[in-house]
Each structure stands twice: as structure tokens, then as C-alpha cells.
Amino acid sequence: MKKDSLSHKNFLLKDYYKNTQIKKAFDKIFNEINDRCDDTKNTYHVLSKKFNFDFKINYLKKYKKFKNIVIVGMGGSVLGSNAIYDFLKHKIKKKVTFFDNLDKEKLSRFKKNNNVSNCLFIIISKSGNTIETLSNLKGFNILKLNAKNIIIITEKRKNILNTIAKKYNLFFIEHKNFLGGRYSVLSEVGIIPSFLMGINIVKLRSNLKKYLKDKNKLFLKKSSLALSEIINKKKYRNLIFLNYSPKLEKFLFWCQQLIAESLGKKGKGLLPTVSNAPKDHHSLLQLYLEGPKDKIFYIFSEKETTSNKLKAKKINKQEFFFDNKNIDQIKIAQKNAFIKALLKNKIPFREFKINSVDEQTLGELFSYFILETSIVGKLSKINPFDQPAVEQVKIFTKKLLS
Numbered sequence: 001m002k003k004d005s006l007s008h009k010n011f012l013l014k015d016y017y018k019n020t021q022i023k024k025a026f027d028k029i030f031n032e033i034n035d036r037c038d039d040t041k042n043t044y045h046v047l048s049k050k051f052n053f054d055f056k057i058n059y060l061k062k063y064k065k066f067k068n069i070v071i072v073g074m075g076g077s078v079l080g081s082n083a084i085y086d087f088l089k090h091k092i093k094k095k096v097t098f099f100d101n102l103d104k105e106k107l108s109r110f111k112k113n114n115n116v117s118n119c120l121f122i123i124i125s126k127s128g129n130t131i132e133t134l135s136n137l138k139g140f141n142i143l144k145l146n147a148k149n150i151i152i153i154t155e156k157r158k159n160i161l162n163t164i165a166k167k168y169n170l171f172f173i174e175h176k177n178f179l180g181g182r183y184s185v186l187s188e189v190g191i192i193p194s195f196l197m198g199i200n201i202v203k204l205r206s207n208l209k210k211y212l213k214d215k216n217k218l219f220l221k222k223s224s225l226a227l228s229e230i231i232n233k234k235k236y237r238n239l240i241f242l243n244y245s246p247k248l249e250k251f252l253f254w255c256q257q258l259i260a261e262s263l264g265k266k267g268k269g270l271l272p273t274v275s276n277a278p279k280d281h282h283s284l285l286q287l288y289l290e291g292p293k294d295k296i297f298y299i300f301s302e303k304e305t306t307s308n309k310l311k312a313k314k315i316n317k318q319e320f321f322f323d324n325k326n327i328d329q330i331k332i333a334q335k336n337a338f339i340k341a342l343l344k345n346k347i348p349f350r351e352f353k354i355n356s357v358d359e360q361t362l363g364e365l366f367s368y369f370i371l372e373t374s375i376v377g378k379l380s381k382i383n384p385f386d387q388p389a390v391e392q393v394k395i396f397t398k399k400l401l402s
Helices: 020-036 043-047 057-063 079-087 104-113 131-140 160-167 188-197 214-233 246-263 285-290 327-344 359-379 388-401
Strands: 006-011 068-072 095-099 120-124 150-154 171-174 238-243 271-276 295-302 349-354
Touching: 006 214, 006 359, 020 043, 020 214, 020 359, 043 359, 057 188, 068 131, 068 188, 079 095, 079 188, 079 246, 079 359, 095 104, 104 131, 120 131, 120 188, 131 160, 131 388, 150 160, 150 188, 160 171, 171 188, 214 359, 238 246, 246 271, 246 295, 246 359, 285 327, 295 327, 327 349
Parallel strands: 068 095, 068 120, 120 150, 150 171, 238 271, 238 295, 295 349
Antiparallel strands: 006 349
8 A cells, every 4th residue: 555645743732623613614615625626717726637727738848958947936936836846856957046036146146157048037927017026037138039938927917027928929828817826836837847847747736636535634624723723812923844854945935925925914824934953953942942832833854765874983982872873864863852842842733744755745735735724714714815915015115116
């Protein structure tokens, strides 16, 4: 029997299941999600096998020749593909660079060290008016009529990026208007970069409904109910991603945006922080265990792999307690020790363990957190799909630059 690619344990609140009203609310939301997966104008449609992509593989094959890919975007337009690249880097033979901030030194170095005419640029912005994305595009100075090394992904409406695509006759792919950026990783936004990086996009999307059935549904239900209680009671304010797997770091930054932007409303929400372990055992662990009891923890690790064991000779007859252990064994011991401390101190946490480092596992992770975050928002009477405060700052910025 094949072992699950992803395993998890839940040590959150114990009394979440006593609230009959919220349990009924979950069942209603869950049934709506199942019903709406095939609704072509609904966010959850991105999880459906019937999702209609705005491109044909044959149209993209001409871009496979590029060995140097540059992905330009902000937030949800780029975090997902960066997570895919970092998690599956061992399968990718191309050089991939992400421009997800305004960094003039990085831009200058890239242009100095690379021939931009030999690079494929994928420019992504849902609104088509994202100032940082447009600034970076202009900074590369690559726009010319019929350019064969630029792909534009944006909404099919009047916006600056769409206007540029039309003016210069660039390859254009529609960003679905019903998909917010942070929910778009499994659409064209993440799938096109994945395909061009050489990732198996069929496997990436092969098991997206895993948590809508069987025992996995129960984990989703218990977690969603517990988290909505945590958010509504406001006892806990911080969510720490304690990460023992370096290849998951970029995925956790994707999670950070998803959770912060979806649930940080109406005075509610959790502040998600990515904390790399065991490094942070030596800087933040004291605060985590004996500081304010305002934190919950998500612990991420991966299955131990076979590697060379450390051979440590005795020094002055003193034994090294890690002798004949490999690096993974040491990290797992540190993780398990931290979990014991959390249990002893009655600090709520969840554990996620990666058993297979492949496309299907990552697709399941994306799908799970999309489902859970949106359900928790609805249970907490928060709209998980908008970001009004972010839009306010964008408006102020535009006025200050006009």
C-alpha cells in the first residue's frame, strides 16, 4: 500500500468539536465548495480537472528553448512559482530568476551578467497595473515590436500591461478575473512557469481534491473548526511556521501571504512568520517556549533520506553523542524534542511531514491551504478573497506619484 505523500498531526484546541452551530456551518461551506468546483467563474474551480486553461501546450513549446527564465511579479503573481521552483529544484535544469521586489542593484547586476535577448521573460500581474511589476519591466528595457521572448499574463481588460501586450504584439495569456492572485498558483499563473521550467504539470494538478474526501476531509474539518475558534477568540495572535525542510521555505512564504491577506480583517487574523530550524533554536526558541502564550505553531519537515553518517572520533576519551548519525537524523531529533516541549507547555501546534518530494505532494499542499484558509475565513465571517486595505495603499501611492 502506497504511503501518503503528505502526513499530518493536529494538536490544536481540544474543545472545537463541541460547537454544533459552527460544525453545521462547516458542512454547509464544504458542500458549497464541492458544488462550485465545476463553476467556471468561481475561485474553487482552480481545483477542478475541468479547469479551462487559456493556452495550448503547442503554443508554449517554442519557448522551451530558453535556458534562462525571468519571472516578474508581486505577491501571488510570483510566490507560487517561486515555491514550485524551490521545492522541485532538483528536477529543473534551467536558470530561473525571480524579480518580486524593487531592487535596482539586483536589476543592474542581472543586466550586466546576462544577455536579456537570450532570456525568457514571464510578466505577471492580475490587475495589469502593479507598479513594481511595470517598473521592473521598464527597467529591463526589453520592449520591442513582436518580441519573441516575452509572455504577458494579466486580465483581459483595459490595463497597462494588456495595452503593452497589444502595442508590441506580445504573447498574451489571460489571468482569470475570478481568481485572486494568492489563489492563482494552480492556474496559468503557476502552471505556465512550471511547464517552461520542465515540471510535470499534470502531476502537479493530479490530486487537488484529496482533502474533499475520506479521512482527509476529517483533518480539514477539525483543523478549520479549531482555527476559526482561535481567530474568533483572539487569544492567539501569531502563527509560527517552524520549518525543518529548506526546500519548503518559499512555499511557506506563499502560505504567509495567503493567510495574512485572506484572514487579516475586522481586527482578526494571525501574523504568520517563517522561522527556519534548527537555526532558530538558537535565537527564538526561548521566546517561543517561555514568552507570551500568544502563538500557535505549524511544524514542517520531510522524510529522512539515506545519506553519509557523521563519523566523530573521541577527543580525550569523550564520546560524541551524534556519532554515526546523519544530518537528517539530527534534525529529526531536534524537531521531536521541540514537539515534546510544546506538549509539556500545552502550546497548540500542527505537524506536516513531507514523505515524497514531487509534483503531486506540492499540488496537495497548495490545495489544502487554499481550502483551509478560505473555509476558516468564512467560518470567521471574513471575506477571504478580498484585500481592501492593500487596495487603499495602492490608491494613495498612485496619488503621490501623479
